[in-house]
Amino acid sequence: MTVYAAPGTEGAIASFRPRYDHWIGGEYVPPANGQYFENPTPVTGRTFTEVARGDADDIDRALDAAHGAAPAWGRTSVTERAIILNKIADRMEEHLEELAVVETWENGKPVRETLNADMPLAIDHFRYFAGAIRAQEGSISEIDGDTIAYHFHEPLGVVGQIIPWNFPILMAVWKLAPALAAGNAVVLKPAEQTPTSILFLMELIADLLPPGVVNVVNGFGAEAGKPLASSSRIRKIAFTGETTTGRLIMQYASQNIIPVTLELGGKSPNLFFSDVAAARDDFYDKALEGFTMFALNQGEVCTCPSRALIQSDIYRDFLADAVARTEAIKQGNPLDTDTMIGAQASNDQLEKILSYFDIGRAEGAKVLTGGHRAELEGDLAGGYYVTPTIFEGKNEMRIFQEEIFGPVVAVTEFADFDDAIKIANDTLYGLGAGVWSRSGSDAYRAGRAIEAGRVWTNNYHAYPAAAAFGGYKGSGVGRENHRMMLDHYQQTKNLLVSYSPNKLGFF
Amino acid sequence: MSDDVRPGQAAGSPPARVAVTDDAAALLVRLRDKHGDLMFHQSGGCCDGSSPMCYPDGDFITGDADVHLGDLAIDSFTVPVWMSRSQFEYWKHTHLTIDVVPGRGAGFSVEAPEGVRFLIRSRLFTDDEWELLRD
Numbered sequence: 001m002t003v004y005a006a007p008g009t010e011g012a013i014a015s016f017r018p019r020y021d022h023w024i025g026g027e028y029v030p031p032a033n034g035q036y037f038e039n040p041t042p043v044t045g046r047t048f049t050e051v052a053r054g055d056a057d058d059i060d061r062a063l064d065a066a067h068g069a070a071p072a073w074g075r076t077s078v079t080e081r082a083i084i085l086n087k088i089a090d091r092m093e094e095h096l097e098e099l100a101v102v103e104t105w106e107n108g109k110p111v112r113e114t115l116n117a118d119m120p121l122a123i124d125h126f127r128y129f130a131g132a133i134r135a136q137e138g139s140i141s142e143i144d145g146d147t148i149a150y151h152f153h154e155p156l157g158v159v160g161q162i163i164p165w166n167f168p169i170l171m172a173v174w175k176l177a178p179a180l181a182a183g184n185a186v187v188l189k190p191a192e193q194t195p196t197s198i199l200f201l202m203e204l205i206a207d208l209l210p211p212g213v214v215n216v217v218n219g220f221g222a223e224a225g226k227p228l229a230s231s232s233r234i235r236k237i238a239f240t241g242e243t244t245t246g247r248l249i250m251q252y253a254s255q256n257i258i259p260v261t262l263e264l265g266g267k268s269p270n271l272f273f274s275d276v277a278a279a280r281d282d283f284y285d286k287a288l289e290g291f292t293m294f295a296l297n298q299g300e301v302c303t304c305p306s307r308a309l310i311q312s313d314i315y316r317d318f319l320a321d322a323v324a325r326t327e328a329i330k331q332g333n334p335l336d337t338d339t340m341i342g343a344q345a346s347n348d349q350l351e352k353i354l355s356y357f358d359i360g361r362a363e364g365a366k367v368l369t370g371g372h373r374a375e376l377e378g379d380l381a382g383g384y385y386v387t388p389t390i391f392e393g394k395n396e397m398r399i400f401q402e403e404i405f406g407p408v409v410a411v412t413e414f415a416d417f418d419d420a421i422k423i424a425n426d427t428l429y430g431l432g433a434g435v436w437s438r439s440g441s442d443a444y445r446a447g448r449a450i451e452a453g454r455v456w457t458n459n460y461h462a463y464p465a466a467a468a469f470g471g472y473k474g475s476g477v478g479r480e481n482h483r484m485m486l487d488h489y490q491q492t493k494n495l496l497v498s499y500s501p502n503k504l505g506f507f
Numbered sequence: 508m509s510d511d512v513r514p515g516q517a518a519g520s521p522p523a524r525v526a527v528t529d530d531a532a533a534l535l536v537r538l539r540d541k542h543g544d545l546m547f548h549q550s551g552g553c554c555d556g557s558s559p560m561c562y563p564d565g566d567f568i569t570g571d572a573d574v575h576l577g578d579l580a581i582d583s584f585t586v587p588v589w590m591s592r593s594q595f596e597y598w599k600h601t602h603l604t605i606d607v608v609p610g611r612g613a614g615f616s617v618e619a620p621e622g623v624r625f626l627i628r629s630r631l632f633t634d635d636e637w638e639l640l641r642d
Contacts, residue, residue, distance in 0.1 A: 191554070240554070242551065242554055242555050242557070244551075245555070251567070266553070348608055348624035352626060405556070475552070
């Protein structure tokens with residue numbers, strides 16, 4: 001067990017600046033309007049730094065820097081770009097522990113997750129796209145003996161990216177790595193709840209990237225996000241967040257005729273078929289862990305397995321074991337490596353979760369465990385903590401249909417395969433799903449029948465590079481985490497070449 | 508949470524689907540001074556989702572995919588409240604009250620820079636209300 005010292009206190013392995021400006025053109029640039037906003041840590045609720053409050057002027061300056069850098073960056077060889085991405089990965093690896101502590105302080109998540117998941121995945125993501133861009137090839141089509149169509153990949157130019165707060169560094173890297181590999185320059189706006197850790201990373205890798213290739217402007221969505229998303233000077237906008245803002249971003253994009261990629265969340269079903277309980281063995285134990293994954297990252301994951309569907313004949317026993325597993329979750333100081341669940345990212349997030357406890361109870365759902373705010377002691381008393389919660393109810397209830405984004409799972413039972421698929425697909429979303437069965441063919445059929453972009457089969461919440469991630473239905477447009485993401489950041493240039501000396505004969 | 512500012516409905520007419528708390532209404536007065544006429548669109552999905560988004564009226568284009576839930580009467584002006592039609596199918600049995608809490612993130616919603624966040628409080632319609640709404 002290790003308890004890391006809070007950043008800025010004695011013995012801490014990382015500390016923050018008292019104030020952060022925008023990162024534009026490879027250096028810190030104060031906001032044009034001179035304004036800053038406070039950044040509290042969810043761990044204690046207390047402010048630890050202040051951050052530039054950007055607006056349209058700052059976005060313009062960042063776009064200037066990006067447009068200045070984009071042509072040369074787009075002409076670098078893929079070898080050079082891959083070397084730079086690998087160097088970024090190496091630098092992050094050398095500072096993994098610092099980055100993990102910084103990310104935990106910023107977001108409230110347990111340090112065991114940032115040490116073992118967020119940072120290793122972010123590092124690997126740069127390496128994956130360093131490899132992917134080297135291996136990417138254009139294509140030719142032989143139209144006829146004398147006519148050839150050549151297809152080249154070209155960068156889009158300058159792109160905008162709006163990052164969520166649930167995995168501030170990892171989600172930024174999911175978008176940055178393919179965009180940079182493909183030769184684009186980026187203007188990135190972090191979430192206003194988590195504006196700092198990305199700047200910590202930018203400082204760490206400042207000497208590795210040419211100035212202006214990545215620019216970070218912080219601020220509120222209405223003041224900084226909107227001018228970025230609606231700018232006529234970006235060639236693409238990528239967004240992870242919720243549906244209304246997703247639609248709004250598409251509306252802005254339509255005005256400039258640019259592509260969007262959107263990742264807009266889900267209400268992911270996690271299906272447990274009867275044969276899961278055929279033995280009390282390692283697999284059964286793994287399935288119980290799979291159920292409990294709803295509490296990973298405090299439930300603040302777009303693919304949180306927030307609907308557990310359990311076959312009727314094992315329902316009572318499996319659910320009793322699942323409740324016991326959930327009650328064994330250790331909540332506490334996120335900087336303690338033994339802590340399994342930390343703080344919700346913000347006060348309004350906490351309030352929203354509590355409001356869903358009200359509506360869940362009002363609709364008649366039964367609380368099997370949790371259902372309240374967790375009151376922690378000492379420094380943590382001001383933090384935003386929720387006890388992991390299991391509701392039992394029906395799929396038409398709002399707690400089964402809406403993304404609560406907290407450590408809350410809604411459980412119901414199903415009779416047979418068809419019933420399971422019907423319930424699983426009775427949702428507006430289709431981002432993730434889980435299927436648990438000892439039968440390979442049942443699991444396969446269920447996975448193919450569920451309308452979701454990612455179906456974890458006998459596992460959950462793994463996010464390796466090379467496994468495509470993205471949504472069906474209301475969950476968005478596009479795929480991340482896979483080399484196909486390069487296509488989202490590239491133009492196709494076709495040269496259609498005639499090698500024939502003969503005219504067509506039309507004129 | 509403070510009391511609804513919305514007056515009660517006349518007997519026999521369908522109940523309002525949306526209401527607003529005093530605190531949220533006071534905030535809307537200040538926001539309107541700054542941004543002009545306003546609108547709400549109820550969001551779904553992750554991160555800041557499942558929350559009401561407040562925009563300058565018309566900034567978010569609504570269409571056949573949306574349901575107009577009602578208009579909040581605030582002093583001398585009204586604020587329309589919208590929700591996507593698909594989401595409404597799952598929400599229609601609940602009455603919604605727009606409240607405000609201290610907070611931070613809000614997508615592009617205009618209140619975030621004030622250090623507050625609009626929040627939806629829900630209750631089930633009573634059987635009597637539901638009868639009138641279904642008519």
